[in-house]
Amino acid sequence: MRAQSTTTVRVRYAETDQMGVAWHGEYFAWFEVGRTDLLRERGVTYRDMEKKGLRLPVIETHARFLRPAFYDDVLEIRTRVTSLTGVRVGFTYEVHRAGGDALLATGTTAHASVDAHGRPRRLPEELRRLLA
Amino acid sequence: MRAQSTTTVRVRYAETDQMGVAWHGEYFAWFEVGRTDLLRERGVTYRDMEKKGLRLPVIETHARFLRPAFYDDVLEIRTRVTSLTGVRVGFTYEVHRAGGDALLATGTTAHASVDAHGRPRRLPEELRRLLA
Amino acid sequence: MRAQSTTTVRVRYAETDQMGVAWHGEYFAWFEVGRTDLLRERGVTYRDMEKKGLRLPVIETHARFLRPAFYDDVLEIRTRVTSLTGVRVGFTYEVHRAGGDALLATGTTAHASVDAHGRPRRLPEELRRLLA
Amino acid sequence: MRAQSTTTVRVRYAETDQMGVAWHGEYFAWFEVGRTDLLRERGVTYRDMEKKGLRLPVIETHARFLRPAFYDDVLEIRTRVTSLTGVRVGFTYEVHRAGGDALLATGTTAHASVDAHGRPRRLPEELRRLLA
Numbered sequence: 001m002r003a004q005s006t007t008t009v010r011v012r013y014a015e016t017d018q019m020g021v022a023w024h025g026e027y028f029a030w031f032e033v034g035r036t037d038l039l040r041e042r043g044v045t046y047r048d049m050e051k052k053g054l055r056l057p058v059i060e061t062h063a064r065f066l067r068p069a070f071y072d073d074v075l076e077i078r079t080r081v082t083s084l085t086g087v088r089v090g091f092t093y094e095v096h097r098a099g100g101d102a103l104l105a106t107g108t109t110a111h112a113s114v115d116a117h118g119r120p121r122r123l124p125e126e127l128r129r130l131l132a
Numbered sequence: 133m134r135a136q137s138t139t140t141v142r143v144r145y146a147e148t149d150q151m152g153v154a155w156h157g158e159y160f161a162w163f164e165v166g167r168t169d170l171l172r173e174r175g176v177t178y179r180d181m182e183k184k185g186l187r188l189p190v191i192e193t194h195a196r197f198l199r200p201a202f203y204d205d206v207l208e209i210r211t212r213v214t215s216l217t218g219v220r221v222g223f224t225y226e227v228h229r230a231g232g233d234a235l236l237a238t239g240t241t242a243h244a245s246v247d248a249h250g251r252p253r254r255l256p257e258e259l260r261r262l263l264a
Numbered sequence: 265m266r267a268q269s270t271t272t273v274r275v276r277y278a279e280t281d282q283m284g285v286a287w288h289g290e291y292f293a294w295f296e297v298g299r300t301d302l303l304r305e306r307g308v309t310y311r312d313m314e315k316k317g318l319r320l321p322v323i324e325t326h327a328r329f330l331r332p333a334f335y336d337d338v339l340e341i342r343t344r345v346t347s348l349t350g351v352r353v354g355f356t357y358e359v360h361r362a363g364g365d366a367l368l369a370t371g372t373t374a375h376a377s378v379d380a381h382g383r384p385r386r387l388p389e390e391l392r393r394l395l396a
Numbered sequence: 397m398r399a400q401s402t403t404t405v406r407v408r409y410a411e412t413d414q415m416g417v418a419w420h421g422e423y424f425a426w427f428e429v430g431r432t433d434l435l436r437e438r439g440v441t442y443r444d445m446e447k448k449g450l451r452l453p454v455i456e457t458h459a460r461f462l463r464p465a466f467y468d469d470v471l472e473i474r475t476r477v478t479s480l481t482g483v484r485v486g487f488t489y490e491v492h493r494a495g496g497d498a499l500l501a502t503g504t505t506a507h508a509s510v511d512a513h514g515r516p517r518r519l520p521e522e523l524r525r526l527l528a
Contacts, residue, residue, distance in 0.1 A: 013300065013310070014293040014419050018182075018412040018467060024190045025160035025410055029278040032157075036277065036336065046277070047336040050150075058156045062194045068250075071414060072300065072311040118200075145432065145442070146289055146425040148282040150335060155278050161410040168409065168468065178409070179468040203282060204432065204443040282446075288454045289428075292421035314414075322420045326458045332514070382464075 003131045004080040007037040008098060011073045021068035028061065031093045031107055034079035038091075042130040054121065056089065056111040063107035074098040081131045086122045087113045089131065135263045136212040139169040140230060143205045153200035160193065163225045163239055166211035170223075174262040186253065188221060188243040195239035206230035213263045218254050219245045221263065267395045268344040271301040272362060275337045285332035292325065295357045295371055298343035302355075306394040318385065320353065320375040327371035338362040345395045350386045351377045353395065399527045400476040403433040404494060407469045417464035424457065427489045427503055430475035434487075438526040450517065452485065452507040459503035470494040477527045482518045483509045485527065 009030050017023040039046050046056070069075055076096045083090035088110060095105040115121040141162050149155040171178050178188070201207055208228045215222035220242060227237040247253040273294050281287040303310050310320070333339055340360045347354035352374060359369040379385040405426050413419040435442050442452070465471055472492045479486035484506060491501040511517040 010297075012293055013296050013413060014421055016414040017409060018414060018416045019187060019189060020414045021189075023410050024193065025157050025164075028157035028160070029276055032277050033274075045336060047334075055151060057151060057153075057200075058197060060194075060196045061156065062192075064192045065190060068189075070311075072309060142429075142432075144425055145281060145428050146287050149277060150280040150282065150284045152282045157278055161408055164409050165406075177468060179466075202443075204441060283451060283453060285453075288457065289421050289424035292424070296421075319415060321415060321417075321464075322461060324458075324460045325420065326456075328456045329454060332453075 002081040002084070003038060003042055004078065005034070005038040005041045006076055006078050007034050009033055009075050009077060011069050011071050011075065013071055016071050021070060024063070024065055027063055027095065027105055027107060030075065030077050030095065031079070031091070031109060034077040034093055035091055035109070038079045038081070044127060044130060049127070053116045054124065055114050055116065057114065058109050059112050060110040061108065063105060065105050067102055067104045069095070069097070069104050075104070082108070084128060084131055087120050089113065089123065134213040134216070135170060135174055136210070137166070137170040137173045138208055138210050139166050141165055141207050141209060143201050143203050143207065145203055148203050153202060156195070156197055159195055159227065159237055159239060162207065162209050162227065163211070163223070163241055166209040166225055167223055167241070170211045170213070176259060176262060181259070185248045186256065187246050187248065189246065190241050191244050192242040193240065195237060197237050199234055199236045201227070201229070201236050207236070214240070216260060216263055219252050221245065221255065266345040266348070267302060267306055268342065269298070269302040269305045270340055270342050271298050273297055273339050273341060275333050275335050275339065277335055280335050285334060288327070288329055291327055291359065291369055291371060294339065294341050294359065295343070295355070295373055298341040298357055299355055299373070302343045302345070308391060308394060313391070317380045318388065319378050319380065321378060322373050323376050324374040325372065327369060329369050331366055331368045333359070333361070333368050339368070346372070348392060348395055351384050353377065353387065398477040398480070399434060399438055400474070401430070401434040401437045402472055402474050403430050405429055405471050405473060407465050407467050407471065409467055412467050417466060420459070420461055423459055423491065423501055423503060426471065426473050426491065427475070427487070427505060430473040430489055431487055431505070434475045434477070440523060440526060445523070449512045450520065451510050451512065453510060454505050455508045456506040457504065459501060461501050463498055463500045465491070465493070465500050471500070478504070480524060480527055483516050485509065485519065
């Protein structure tokens with residue numbers, strides 16, 4: 001069973017659009033919050049990883065939007081590691097309204113492991129152990 | 133041959149992140165600019181469509197990020213209609229650096245056709261003709 | 265002594281720019297989070313106020329940026345009501361790094377009280393009491 | 397007479413909020429576009445300046461919002477250099493709806509001149525001449 005975590009965000013006014021819902025592009029910022037928190041819970045921070053020269057840029061992403069999220073809603077972002085190789089890591093996300101069962105959105109991101117110059121770099125063994 | 137158009141955006145400083153590249157979530161705003169411009173070139177505006185009670189929320193999206201875009205780069209967003217049914221429309225996007233051949237990113241969006249209350253509504257015949 | 269509250273936000277990766285700090289425009293979203301939370305703590309929500317036809321658009325804002333905020337920093341947004349008339353309300357903000365004394369930024373926003381059509385509307389007496 | 401320029405932006409759907417207007421924080425991104433274009437018209441680019449180690453972070457900003465901007469509006473951002481010392485530069489902005497006289501918003505930004513480590517650095521003489 002791979003690493004997973006749940007984090008919450010509250011929809012900001014700035015994140016809404018004139019359709020009266022959270023703009024779909026904001027979910028990618030929330031997914032990022034989910035990844036950041038999952039790593040922190042495992043004992044590493046993406047901030048420190050970057051300082052040590054490791055970066056995990058998004059190379060592919062996918063999302064489905066099933067139900068809208070509204071201003072001031074508290075959302076649960078459930079993040080899981082779903083794939084892990086020497087130079088790649090993949091995450092899956094589920095967005096629920098807190099306290100409710102309804103699934104609002106799902107998503108995936110795939111990341112390359114690169115150094116500060118954008119060159120491929122193997123994921124450190126310790127990080128792989130933490131995420132596995 | 134379905135409707136298509138090319139629009140350009142220049143990467144804003146606000147759109148960069150500390151990796152020194154355009155943040156991946158910004159591409160979804162650029163895709164939106166591409167759709168808006170494609171419709172305008174076909175003689176309709178999404179603004180007017182909304183005023184008449186038609187909305188096309190994104191229900192699914194996918195993107196691949198092949199090469200980074202940098203601050204102040206001029207990007208070409210090439211947008212095409214790739215599917216069209218009575219209640220759905222799909223677009224495909226290619227992002228190139230202007231004046232270059234290199235493909236930076238590709239993406240797709242799928243949209244439901246709904247009324248102002250979010251209920252399914254058939255795409256108006258005139259709009260379907262323009263996009264076909 | 266007017267209404268005040270403290271809320272926290274964690275700087276998101278999406279909020280950084282290529283200078284390696286939180287982009288200055290993001291502070292206005294955080295100020296908004298501060299206002300939303302101050303109202304909630306006083307027993308009203310801006311969401312409900314809007315549903316009842318009251319809006320408080322920003323008509324003026326000012327901010328000073330003294331020290332940068334970094335990705336993953338936890339920030340305290342200290343929000344206070346600093347002026348209140350029949351048709352205007354003003355807020356002041358201080359942004360501190362959590363657990364530290366250093367002041368990162370200060371700001372103010374002034375808001376008009378308008379109805380759903382943008383016409384001036386007196387602030388409800390109950391709301392004025394809660395904010396006073 | 398100091399350097400000035402006019403640039404245009406079209407309001408994006410992503411920039412609207414549920415009040416049905418452009419979110420006030422977006423203006424700071426547009427001001428940035430105005431600065432970027434003013435510099436380019438004077439023969440320098442902020443991108444190149446950064447590469448040479450000069451940065452101009454915003455240390456203070458102010459804006460007044462007089463009339464709303466709407467999705468798909470074309471806006472003119474009129475940018476002027478209004479102050480210039482050895483280590484500071486200030487800009488003023490006016491936002492008009494293109495083809496109209498109405499002033500939608502005004503703003504100012506003040507910038508410190510710093511090196512890549514955030515330490516004060518005198519504005520290069522050539523840049524001062526271009527902006528004066």
